[in-house]
Amino acid sequence: MKRVLTKLAVLTALAVFAIGAENTPKGLSKERTVLLNDRGMAQYRELAPMNVDELSRYDFASIFGEQDGFGCYLAYIGDNFQRLHIVFDEIAKIAPLKYAAKGQTMVKGNYNDFGGEITIDKAYRYKEFSEGLDGEMIGKIADQGVIFAKVTLRENDKQKGSGVFKGDLMTTWYIDADKTLRYDDIDSHSDNYANNQFLGVWTSYKTSAQKRVAWGQARIPQSRGFDIGAGDFSVDRKYLKNGWNEHDLCGGVTWRKK
Secondary structure (H helix, E strand, C coil), rough: CHHHHHHHHHHHHHHHHCCCCCCCEEEEECHHHHHHHHCCCCCCCEEEEEEEHHHHHCCHHHHCCCHHHHCCCEEECCCCCCCCCCEEEEEEEEECCEEEEEEEECCCCCCEEEEEEEEEEEEEECCCCCHHHHCCCCCCCEEEEEEEEEEEEECCCEEEEECCEEEEEEEEEEEECCCCEEEECCCEEEECCCCEEEEEEEECCCCCEEEEEEEEEEECCCCCCCECCCCCEECCCHHHHHHHCCCCCCCCCCCCCC
């Protein structure tokens, strides 16, 4: 645990120093500061705190589980960026700000089913909304911002190599002129676009060993030196042997065990 957290602390300091945190809200944890300043368009926005209960009437299940287009989850586990496949088969709202999640993971051909919770606990709105490509979204956004959530996903303890994922999720969203909640892909044309960014730790049931974990859509947080792509996600060739296929970097859910 100490080794994992120490590395995360160092990476946090480097990320904030390299990018700058002038728009980072006060009181944000180190892990969430990394998520905000590392990947995605939210780092370029001025944020205003909002009462998270304002979003309780909306259903974020489809936003978390978006799996078309940029919805494919790219993920790694461990310091060697070993590829982690993860898919959410079911996400359902079970309380105003709490969601139940079920799905499957796969690492090195080892499959595990999981179940768990995603709980929204902080929210911020952009003081200025995205305009979109060539201004196409001007006047079409009623609200826009970012939420943070606590995530706990428990793999089946009867399955080989299983454990628990715990960490923080950052998701960007917007509400259109018809008051409908939308997955925020407005700036997907931008090089640094990313959404549903997760940073956390996986703990083995059997040995209590821990490994850092990160995943996201379009990009992965804390992946500099691994993701060398300018406009799109691209794995450094030295890491391809760790489960990455340069011709199938997303792969959808074709890996999934039926």
